[in-house]
Amino acid sequence: xxxxxxxxxxxxxxxxxxxxxxxxxxxxxxxxxxxxxxxxxxxxxxxxxxxxxxxxxxxxxxxxxxxxxxxxxxxxxxxxxxxxxxxxxxxxxxxxxxxxxxxxxxxxxxxx
Amino acid sequence: xxxxxxxxxxxxxxxxxxxxxxxxxxxxxxxxxxxxxxxxxxxxxxxxxxxxxxxxxxxxxxxxxxxxxxxxxxxxxxxxxxxxxxxxxxxxxxxxxxxxxxxxxxxxxxxx
Numbered sequence: 217x218x219x220x221x222x223x224x225x226x227x228x229x230x231x232x233x234x235x236x237x238x239x240x241x242x243x244x245x246x247x248x249x250x251x252x253x254x255x256x257x258x259x260x261x262x263x264x265x266x267x268x269x270x271x272x273x274x275x276x277x278x279x280x281x282x283x284x285x286x287x288x289x290x291x292x293x294x295x296x297x298x299x300x301x302x303x304x305x306x307x308x309x310x311x312x313x314x315x316x317x318x319x320x321x322x323x324x325x326x327x328x
Numbered sequence: 329x330x331x332x333x334x335x336x337x338x339x340x341x342x343x344x345x346x347x348x349x350x351x352x353x354x355x356x357x358x359x360x361x362x363x364x365x366x367x368x369x370x371x372x373x374x375x376x377x378x379x380x381x382x383x384x385x386x387x388x389x390x391x392x393x394x395x396x397x398x399x400x401x402x403x404x405x406x407x408x409x410x411x412x413x414x415x416x417x418x419x420x421x422x423x424x425x426x427x428x429x430x431x432x433x434x435x436x437x438x439x440x
Contacts, residue, residue, distance in 0.1 A: 249427075249428065249429075251431075256434070257434065258418050258431035258434050259371075259418070259431045260431070261428055261429070261430065264426070264427075264428050304371070306429075315373065315376070315386070316361075316373070316427070316429060318370050318371040320370045
């Protein structure tokens with residue numbers, strides 16, 4: 217089946233640093249979603265993107281829908297301890313097709 | 329509060345003993361789905377439903393059954409659980425128009 221390549225797999229940063237992660241695909245996606253999962257909890261939707269080139273912010277988080285429609289990026293500015301968790305990208309390859317494809321996740325660890 | 333609920337949150341059972349994990353959402357979502365999450369394998373879709381009485385297989389449906397008799401409920405049934413079904417299970421729901429899936433808190437299942 218279709219796969220998303222998410223990188224990096226893990227990040228170890230200092231509090232206050234900015235974070236960047238991305239997802240790429242070999243095929244075109246019409247929707248990109250970014251989720252965060254805290255330990256023992258379900259993924260929580262952070263940002264949804266629907267148009268190529270779209271740049272959307274949610275507080276210190278900013279995500280972009282790549283122009284090629286084959287990638288998406290998530291940036292976190294001025295990281296804080298509660299940003300710790302696993303971040304997943306997810307994409308829908310066809311509008312109307314309800315089968316989300318997930319990336320493998322980026323585990324973010326922050327040293328205070 | 330808009331939410332997806334799952335029960336039980338934790339379950340330890342033995343091989344072959346039928347079990348049901350319930351999922352309910354109060355957002356009037358048409359779409360519901362079940363995923364399992366395993367280390368190194370990410371989130372994999374088991375079954376999904378696009379509306380009442382409409383269900384379809386995801387990527388890993390073997391050993392599972394679902395039903396969608398009511399819009400708000402989407403139970404996951406394991407007729408004869410086996411140890412390889414030990415996993416963390418998530419239910420999710422969304423409107424068909426937005427594809428933004430909301431996840432439940434998860435059910436951690438151990439099959440001995």
